[in-house]
Amino acid sequence: MKSFEQTVLPHLDAAYNLARWLANNDHDAQDVAQEACLRAFKFFANFRGDNARAWLLTIVRNTFYTWLRRNRPSEMLLASEDDALTIEDVSVNAEVLNRQLSDAEAVRRAIAELPVEFREIVILREMEGFSYKEIAELADVPIGTVMSRLARARKQLQKSLAGEFKSGGQS
Amino acid sequence: MNCQQAEPLINPYADGELDAARIAELEHHIRSCSACALAWRNLQGLRKAVKQDALFFKAPAELRRNVRIELRGQFEPQPRQKWWSWLNVLTTGAAVVCLALLVSDIMTRPSAQQQLAQEIVSSHVRSLMANHAMDVASSDQHTVKPWFDGKVDFAPPVKDLAAREFPLVGGRLDYLGGRAVAALVFQRHKHVINLFIWPDKQANSNPGALPSIKGYNLVHWSHGGMSFWAVSDLNQRELDEFSQIYASN
Numbered sequence: 272m273k274s275f276e277q278t279v280l281p282h283l284d285a286a287y288n289l290a291r292w293l294a295n296n297d298h299d300a301q302d303v304a305q306e307a308c309l310r311a312f313k314f315f316a317n318f319r320g321d322n323a324r325a326w327l328l329t330i331v332r333n334t335f336y337t338w339l340r341r342n343r344p345s346e347m348l349l350a351s352e353d354d355a356l357t358i359e360d361v362s363v364n365a366e367v368l369n370r371q372l373s374d375a376e377a378v379r380r381a382i383a384e385l386p387v388e389f390r391e392i393v394i395l396r397e398m399e400g401f402s403y404k405e406i407a408e409l410a411d412v413p414i415g416t417v418m419s420r421l422a423r424a425r426k427q428l429q430k431s432l433a434g435e436f437k438s439g440g441q442s
Numbered sequence: 443m444n445c446q447q448a449e450p451l452i453n454p455y456a457d458g459e460l461d462a463a464r465i466a467e468l469e470h471h472i473r474s475c476s477a478c479a480l481a482w483r484n485l486q487g488l489r490k491a492v493k494q495d496a497l498f499f500k501a502p503a504e505l506r507r508n509v510r511i512e513l514r515g516q517f518e519p520q521p522r523q524k525w526w527s528w529l530n531v532l533t534t535g536a537a538v539v540c541l542a543l544l545v546s547d548i549m550t551r552p553s554a555q556q557q558l559a560q561e562i563v564s565s566h567v568r569s570l571m572a573n574h575a576m577d578v579a580s581s582d583q584h585t586v587k588p589w590f591d592g593k594v595d596f597a598p599p600v601k602d603l604a605a606r607e608f609p610l611v612g613g614r615l616d617y618l619g620g621r622a623v624a625a626l627v628f629q630r631h632k633h634v635i636n637l638f639i640w641p642d643k644q645a646n647s648n649p650g651a652l653p654s655i656k657g658y659n660l661v662h663w664s665h666g667g668m669s670f671w672a673v674s675d676l677n678q679r680e681l682d683e684f685s686q687i688y689a690s691n
Contacts, residue, residue: 275513276513277567278656281675282657283501283505283506284500284632285632286501287501287502288498288499288501297502300499301508304501304505304509305508305509308513309513312513321653321657322654323656323657325657326657363484365483365484368484368487368488372491375491375496378497396457397489397493398492398497398631398632400631400677400680402677403457405677418453418454425453425485425489428488429488
């Protein structure tokens, strides 16, 4: 018990942050994070790795997708349908983009609107600082998929931030 | 390199995932192409915006409490008898284990360095748990360095690596291996890096990673009669990067 508390619980903030971004609301995120901690506790004896944070976040992610299938199946990407986020090449107005980037709420909205499989890559890369390889293992996808999702997610973010301004707040 | 070749490399470049040869080619291209230079600047701006602290959700106190209650509950439903029988197994087992430990301890006593690494990780965790990472909170190296005067009998080299995205956030007095040491606190995104420094007679050595302990990565080096230990839950690559920069400039 003590060892679990010292090893895994220091990463509770990271667990909640990921769950919160995936579920898009506090209530469901708390459910997912709590369930994930319980699972982590049960499987803790099998934990052999050296990265407890990555291990816990893998469990958070799996818990979330089980939850999502049960509660909001329509949000799942169609199997192997990575084209759900097709980005036509848009030129981004740098001035507008920079203005929008300083607005935390606008950035938050733009990330929240990404399809969930893209959102998670952005969170794991930018907020948790995992490498492509670590994300590939954590999300159980090839590195090439990590790279293409990340690139497309970033393009989409730039587009929706710079575009949001033009269309007066709706996107 | 033309724009078409450069475009797919910009993301891996920003993420530190590009090899040296292609970094050189890409940087050369960006210097001479205003469209790609703009794309690079836009990407940097975006990454900074996504990483900002305001977007990170901290676990609510309610969740923290519920998790602890839930974990405690994992022990209670066990029927009493089972609990007692376990105790029996444990006491018998303990006697055997004690004997085995006595024998094996002599043969496999952890090295002094391993013990020190353990102690450093514990100290790092404690500093995070007790919310007591810093005695002096300042990003100014000229405030942090004099703060140690009179508190430790040496002058730790204090550097701010904000320009390399490892901002100094403060310092702390800590106690390791039976002596007072300086602990400098740095940050990368949401991750705290503790850098422990104390005088040591070891010869200069370059930063080298040690096996991580409980998910925390460790890097050690010696320089100018000082011993340096960096510890963090930051990934190994970035902690190495931090250590290289700190040791070299």
